[in-house]
Amino acid sequence: TPAVGLVEFRNVTFGYPGAERPVLDNVSFTAEPGKTTAIVGSTGAGKTSLINLIPRLYDPQQGEVLIDGVPVSSLTRAQVSSVVGLVSQKPYLFSGTIASNLRFGRASATDDDLWEALRVAQGEDFVRNKAKGLDDPISQGGTNVSGGQRQRLCIARALVAKPRVYLFDDSFSALDVSTDARLREALGEVTGDATVIIVAQRVSSITDADQILVVDDGVIVGRGTHEELVERNETYRQIVES
Ligand code: DCP
Numbered sequence: 193t194p195a196v197g198l199v200e201f202r203n204v205t206f207g208y209p210g211a212e213r214p215v216l217d218n219v220s221f222t223a224e225p226g227k228t229t230a231i232v233g234s235t236g237a238g239k240t241s242l243i244n245l246i247p248r249l250y251d252p253q254q255g256e257v258l259i260d261g262v263p264v265s266s267l268t269r270a271q272v273s274s275v276v277g278l279v280s281q282k283p284y285l286f287s288g289t290i291a292s293n294l295r296f297g298r299a300s301a302t303d304d305d306l307w308e309a310l311r312v313a314q315g316e317d318f319v320r321n322k323a324k325g326l327d328d329p330i331s332q333g334g335t336n337v338s339g340g341q342r343q344r345l346c347i348a349r350a351l352v353a354k355p356r357v358y359l360f361d362d363s364f365s366a367l368d369v370s371t372d373a374r375l376r377e378a379l380g381e382v383t384g385d386a387t388v389i390i391v392a393q394r395v396s397s398i399t400d401a402d403q404i405l406v407v408d409d410g411v412i413v414g415r416g417t418h419e420e421l422v423e424r425n426e427t428y429r430q431i432v433e434s
């Protein structure tokens with residue numbers, strides 16, 4: 193049966209190999225299909241560590257991460273990757289063309305699929321302005337495009353793969369506020385019943401999320417909607433005001 197994409201953390205504790213203290217301590221939450229879960233918290237709080245456990249970049253020492261009730265520890269990375277699309281905090285482009293970077297993970301995508309993903313990711317205009325369009329060269333690490341363009345190409349790449357679970361790790365930070373707003377609106381239209389998890393520095397990006405998790409020093413110290421958290425969570429208020 194095709195995956196639905198329900199993501200569940202059950203009492204997850206994780207520390208990097210060799211480290212004294214865990215960076216995540218007894219984290220539990222559920223991220224539901226068709227909904228957006230946002231993760232906020234100060235730098236070093238453990239947000240990236242948390243979402244990197246979903247595609248098994250690391251495995252927790254205690255507890256379990258599950259997708260549709262199946263522990264990801266029982267799946268290979270390739271199996272998880274077919275369900276989960278991660279746009280990492282340091283978006284990575286490899287030497288090739290725009291098209292080859294976007295098709296990574298879904299070789300069968302047509303040019304129309306790539307343009308549609310670029311439209312949503314707000315990358316259509318800059319790619320159209322390239323001399324060779326989709327066939328324009330990308331250098332190793334994407335050093336020949338700007339940080340914001342790199343982010344948008346990596347977002348488009350995730351969209352091309354059409355995963356059940358989208359993970360955006362601070363993926364909108366290099367975008368100006370209006371591009372950010374347009375992108376998230378278009379994203380909301382195409383992600384449909386997929387599960388969306390967004391790590392955000394800019395709280396204005398996620399005030400409309402169905403659920404917001406506030407992470408502080410590896411612990412979830414608050415959860416709720418923006419309105420609920422503004423009302424009753426001091427850590428969240430501090431992030432909003434900062
Ligand atoms: N850490 C580590 N080894 C790594 C990555 C991180 O020891 N390979 C540590 C650094 C932090 C803690 O883990 O003390 C949490 O790091 P995260 O990258 O998970 O933190 P955030 O993503 O929340 O921070 P930022 O907002 O800066 O991205």
Ligand code: MG
Nearest residue numbers: 239240241281
């Ligand atoms: Mg991070």
